[in-house]
Amino acid sequence: MGLARVLSVALAGVQGTVVEVEAHISPALPSVTIVGLPDAAVSEARDRVRAAALNSREDWPMQRITVGLYPATVRKAGSGFDLAIAAAVLLAAGAAPAHSLDGAALLGELGLDGRVRRINGVLPAVLAASAAGVKRVVVPHVTAAEAALVPEVEVLAVRSLGQLMAVLRGEELAEPVAQPIVDDDDDRGPDLLDVIGQAGGRRALEVAAAGGHHLLLLGSPGCGKTMLAERLPGILPPLSPSEGLEVAAIHSVAGALPAHCPVVARPPFRAPHHSASMAALVGGGSGVIRPGAASLAHRGVLFLDEAPEFHRGVLDALRQPLESGQVEIARAQATARFPARFTLVLAANPCPCARGTDMADLSCQCTPLARQRYLAKLSGPLLDRVDLRLLLPPVSRADLLGGERAGESSSDVAARVRKAREQARQRFAGTPWRLCGDVPGPELNVRWPVPPRVLAPLHREADRGRLTARGMHRTLRVAWTLADLAGRDGPDVGDVAEALQLRAGVG
Numbered sequence: 001m002g003l004a005r006v007l008s009v010a011l012a013g014v015q016g017t018v019v020e021v022e023a024h025i026s027p028a029l030p031s032v033t034i035v036g037l038p039d040a041a042v043s044e045a046r047d048r049v050r051a052a053a054l055n056s057r058e059d060w061p062m063q064r065i066t067v068g069l070y071p072a073t074v075r076k077a078g079s080g081f082d083l084a085i086a087a088a089v090l091l092a093a094g095a096a097p098a099h100s101l102d103g104a105a106l107l108g109e110l111g112l113d114g115r116v117r118r119i120n121g122v123l124p125a126v127l128a129a130s131a132a133g134v135k136r137v138v139v140p141h142v143t144a145a146e147a148a149l150v151p152e153v154e155v156l157a158v159r160s161l162g163q164l165m166a167v168l169r170g171e172e173l174a175e176p177v178a179q180p181i182v183d184d185d186d187d188r189g190p191d192l193l194d195v196i197g198q199a200g201g202r203r204a205l206e207v208a209a210a211g212g213h214h215l216l217l218l219g220s221p222g223c224g225k226t227m228l229a230e231r232l233p234g235i236l237p238p239l240s241p242s243e244g245l246e247v248a249a250i251h252s253v254a255g256a257l258p259a260h261c262p263v264v265a266r267p268p269f270r271a272p273h274h275s276a277s278m279a280a281l282v283g284g285g286s287g288v289i290r291p292g293a294a295s296l297a298h299r300g301v302l303f304l305d306e307a308p309e310f311h312r313g314v315l316d317a318l319r320q321p322l323e324s325g326q327v328e329i330a331r332a333q334a335t336a337r338f339p340a341r342f343t344l345v346l347a348a349n350p351c352p353c354a355r356g357t358d359m360a361d362l363s364c365q366c367t368p369l370a371r372q373r374y375l376a377k378l379s380g381p382l383l384d385r386v387d388l389r390l391l392l393p394p395v396s397r398a399d400l401l402g403g404e405r406a407g408e409s410s411s412d413v414a415a416r417v418r419k420a421r422e423q424a425r426q427r428f429a430g431t432p433w434r435l436c437g438d439v440p441g442p443e444l445n446v447r448w449p450v451p452p453r454v455l456a457p458l459h460r461e462a463d464r465g466r467l468t469a470r471g472m473h474r475t476l477r478v479a480w481t482l483a484d485l486a487g488r489d490g491p492d493v494g495d496v497a498e499a500l501q502l503r504a505g506v507g
């Protein structure tokens with residue numbers, strides 16, 4: 001008598017660990033002790049669960065209550081253990097059949113009035129519980145659709161502690177859980193049809209999508225950099241169900257999933273402002289660690305407009321996800337990991353005064369040194385990973401008046417992108433890479449050699465000191481993507497020449 005166990009989940013990043021929550025009641029002066037590496041918010045559960053139980057008209061045992069969270073080595077953060085703690089105590093006190101929550105994982109914060117409040121990260125928590133063999137979860141009602149995304153798990157959605165206890169006692173029926181609505185797959189967001197002119201920019205976008213190449217767009221304000229960047233997700237293939245679940249799990253931890261439509265079917269787009277903090281860009285925060293824009297853009301596009309205006313340290317922090325495809329945030333007791341594999345699009349003005357693209361515009365007074373310094377903020381390790389660098393011309397009067405709408409819709413371009421990606425996938429079968437943009441350094445030319453005749457333009461540029469060894473590898477990666485887009489077995493001289501053009505501008 002006086003002992004009950006339920007389960008819950010401790011999250012670090014999107015990784016969850018199933019935690020056993022044990023309540024023991026013994027005859028002594030009334031007190032509540034929580035043991036097992038709780039953080040401040042978990043310790044405060046003491047007061048919340050007692051008030052919640054009393055306000056739910058449940059009998060709170062006036063004895064010594066000890067709550068243990070095991071394994072004790074796993075860090076427990078946040079208020080998401082409230083519901084499990086309250087249920088364990090009430091079961092130990094005999095408020096409902098002792099085994100009515102056996103094997104079930106409970107997630108949720110309690111309000112003082114007994115309401116079960118939303119917590120972030122329900123989806124990755126339920127995924128972790130399911131992976132550990134848990135077949136039944138109890139979640140806040142507002143997160144029911146999110147939890148229901150996980151197959152083969154029975155979801156009990158509750159609005160209050162009182163409702164949960166009434167269901168366990170058989171006094172009420174559980175509320176039915178609506179199946180999550182799948183987003184319309186045809187909705188590609190803004191369409192390329194709306195972009196006037198900028199044939200070069202559109203081509204670079206297509207190449208970036210086909211090869212997974214990062215992209216730098218240089219051009220004066222109003223030339224359409226943001227318009228182009230926003231249209232990149234619309235020409236990427238839709239996410240597979242497992243990719244969608246992976247992306248939704250990250251968004252769940254950020255509290256960014258819509259309640260009724262938690263399915264993510266399209267690659268996400270994130271455009272943090274240049275004043276963004278380190279935590280906003282790569283993740284962090286106190287208590288429960290939140291993902292940043294880099295992770296929220298996972299399997300989609302991260303767009304940094306006015307990139308040279310970002311804090312240097314914040315830009316440098318992008319090196320880790322660009323290298324490893326994930327972000328690691330270390331804390332005293334735990335390391336949170338968030339996936340962060342995105343296509344990076346950087347946009348910048350050509351010079352500090354932003355008028356420098358138009359060579360005829362003599363109003364630009366920026367010295368060559370000032371220009372160099374401005375773009376130097378992007379140089380080095382970050383720019384080194386950007387295969388495509390494009391100088392966009394100002395939109396001309398002819399483009400605007402001539403109705404030269406270049407005609408292609410996002411779905412037409414997306415069809416070519418899909419074919420090109422399929423060709424690359426077949427070539428790279430049996431390697432860790434899927435796209436040309438994934439292949440590091442000289443590997444491409446070692447494994448899939450290109451005839452010297454085709455490489456001649458690259459060597460010519462290198463001989464003139466206009467192309468570094470790294471630049472050659474980047475250009476070759478792009479040339480392979482151009483070949484994939486054209487359905488050729490490998491790059492020809494024309495592909496190499498176009499690839500060289502697509503890295504003009506800087507670097």
Ligand SMILES: [Zn+2]
Nearest residue numbers: 351353364366
């Ligand atoms: Zn200028």
